[in-house]
Amino acid sequence: MGKRRVLVPAEELDLSTVKYEHEEYKVPHLTGYTLGIFVKILETPLIGNLIINYMKKQNKFDELLQNTTIPETPMFKPEYPPQELENGVVDVEEDGKPEERVEIALKCLPPYDPASCWANETNSFRYWKICDYHYAYRSKIVTPSIVAERFISAIEEIHSKMPPTPLLVSFDADELMKQAVASTRRFEEGNPLSILDGIFVAIKDDIDCFPHPSKGATTWLHEVRPVEKDAICVSRLRKCGVIFVGKANMHELGLGTSGNNPNHGTTRNPHAPNRYTGGSSSGPAAMVASGLCSAALGTDGGGSIRIPSSLCGVVGLKTSYGRVDMEGSTCDAGTVEIIGPLASSVEDLMLVYAAILGPSPAKKITLNPRGDRLLLVAISGHDTVSPPCLPDLSSSNSLIAFGSLRLGKYTDWFNDVYSIDISNKCEDALNLLVKDHGCEIVEIVIPELREMATAHVVSIGAESLSALSPELADGCGSKMTYDTRANLALFRSFSAADYVAAQRLRRRIMHHHMEIFKKVDVIVTPTTGMTAPKIPSSALKLGESNLQVSGYLMRFILAGNLLGLPAISVPVGYDKEGLPIGLQLIGRPWGEASLLRLASAVEELCWKSKKKPVSFYDLLKTN
Template structure:
């Protein structure tokens, strides 16, 4: 090692997160031309060939600062292998009167009932400005007999076929079973006829991202955005800079969910934990939504099932990798869907499609029955038309299992006290929340996005008097790279053996590039990334001692550009396991949605939901109808 210089991190206790911190924001400018066809195949061959990969992979790691910041860097801090939180944060949402505590043992339907006390009364008609039908709209229609779950299911199936016949096709689903959907609907209709619905979710259509186990369907997608991570790693200022965007049909023969081999190594034998909980509430599971092939991208372009189109612009992308779930909710076909968020895969498509995307604190919901690729950063999430539906879905699916073996045991969940309180009380509850903003980070987005998100905060300040606290988040770029190393290492540890034995000769080019690069990470890289997780947890917890939430845009741009702007603001929520929600706050000059992200401290889902509901109320008058909209309720 003689003569080798090492980057040495300042001890974390000496790094300030205040507005006047000496830590500098690192602007990342990525230039990424496209490789396809023969050039892409050549690049895959070079990565997989022992001779060429021996000099190519080190060059990639060095040019992307992996070597400098992780392989040879010096840290004082220990590694944090899984998100762990100071005990003080387990009490934040439990010491104030604005929250309703729910015991861990409460059944899903009872939790949903408790959540309903947090919501204002609902009326079954549209306002002057556009709004989506909500879960409670469906329940109210079923109770008053204006429609039945069976009728809704029939309309749903007709609308899905219409969406497929559009030009271009909307491509919402990978798989759905008409008979199974109608069976569930008839059972729900019978319960309503007896006056015995299981919950407000009874008879409500809910879709499921393809990577979540849900009988009778096979689970065929993979977790997270390998493709986008590969893209970021390979965004280097030399001739091999690239983005792997390619229809890889010529690499594949028979396939399942975009892969030719995954179904051979993993069978669906039972419902995921979240699916079992939704069934207990009576929800109608309507099938598996489209996603980026094997979850490998931020666009959800799937060469076998087509791209799920953005209802606000069918020529625009819906985001990834939960793009099908986001697009179908934004189209009005259903009020809610499930996704999985390991690098923004729920919040990103929600932001691009003008709906609400929420992930809870790591450990708050069970990942049992979700393909286990990213054990410490991937989380179940929901995509809904409104914040109130996000609360209902959260109430239905939350809860860990004894076998989950999480380190940070969650405190009992909480819901906001009724949002239907007198205005003066709501103003006090919302207005006392302190909001942290790192302006250099916040403003690193397109002009329309930056202006739209600033406008939402100004409305909040004017209506409720919230205090905006300027802060600094040090080492954001290092966190992004650490998240990438963690995701890649966990992915290869989980799937590498099956990939090498079965998948390598059958996988698409982007998958092969991803696995080839993931194999290049060393144990030192992985441990250093977990030391960076320790540092970032320290920085964020320090900020949360002064503020209740941190706000950013959801994405740095609106649909459809496929750039690192799409993932710029979402990594912290996954790497540190923080609760986060995205919600629409406006539109750009082309009518494409702009999203605002609210991140809270650990276990503070109630705080995040409460503030999100307030922002939603202020921005709802500007809500626009999507270009593609279905109405199956009336």
């Protein structure tokens, strides 16, 4: 029967025996017609199975899933022990009105000083913030209608460019102007709905935003899944007066990390048009980075908010599992994916996050009285063990919370990057936190990283395949891009036993991380192991499969998804080619407030290095 690997129980693992191992996927890099031929072979019953089984063996899937005894019981969704409440925070009512939560978030921000914000005496690049737009509307410097006209002109210019840079897959200029006119009227009457009134926001194409279709960047999904109303998170933003610009491009069905999309065209990085934005929330990140939107909503099942945020030089938040209602997204039944905001600044991210947070009343996630596991239960009260809260950044009290903040760093993992520029810039940011805020860097060891990656790919693969089963049975598989079909071929090869083994690994890895969080407050890593990769010309028409690149892009992000932990990517600088670099902060369960506070400090320490993207549109120009 061969030699079988037996894991000791997680609590008995001797961390001194853990050795970091660099891992790469052993699969071919394919583009264009070569990729198409390879996928058709994979889909051939006999030879395809042989090839997939060979690749799984080469990448040790069978060793981890079938030839390993895992003593832990399965964990089919994230379960957390009780968590301590965060310091220096303001609670927000998740059952309250979104506009009231946004008002609370606004009071948590430093006071707005229009003189300093509009002077820009340093001549350094700075994105216009939501507060800037609100001030401009209030002061009648500009109106939402005027900004909408500029936005429409910018989109027309982008569509006429060569090579094409498709940011939106669904756009209706008349619908946009209708929203802008209504917002302008509210400002004229002195009754804006909130500080988000008149703020332009893009919605990823797997989140419902009526009347736009949700295609998931496919050519067919909207035909079998019509949109009749807004997703819950979109409806909350609409109540705040947000102007929705349309549905942003993405990697087809979210099953990729590059943002490549032959169906609607591949979104290009605003900092370098010959490079990818990262995926799968490629369009949302590019829209924010290019100045066209103050914020966007994306989804994150495998780094799909944080990866493009890092590659495009913006901020992206992956919330705790269950913190935001998923109803109205194409992935609302999964356990690894969430809806979260992207923005050009932490302040703007906080405002949007405050508007959308809160699960549906029937599916609140809370701890049972024993405190030993999570339950999805219907509850009538308003109390939760870990209520949503925001950091109070409005006073010096915020600095006190930094006094004993411990940042966990696994150095061997931290430094395993494609370019040393990435680890150096992230290290510089950490040193500034130590110097200016008294944070402490604590060396940690994170065991079984390869096991975590395996458990994640099986989990997200099984959930994706399950969600698509009816459409695949109806023959929609042939309408998908080749790299999506390659992924689905792999996902089909996983058995029920593989899935259960992956969930056993999930419980082990959760134990390891909860032990780490007894010693540190936040785990720090680069967001990605490489900066924006180049777009091969051969990949534009028929796509690309490059799992080596995916491995670098996903190297540091999987704990957030498999374990449901909150994580944020914040820009810290650029590599030698001028490509953005992001620092990732991974927090305790429900620890969004601590991450937002720390990200705000990092942003303040690194703001002078901010560079204007090559593709940038100033919609608030006053001259």
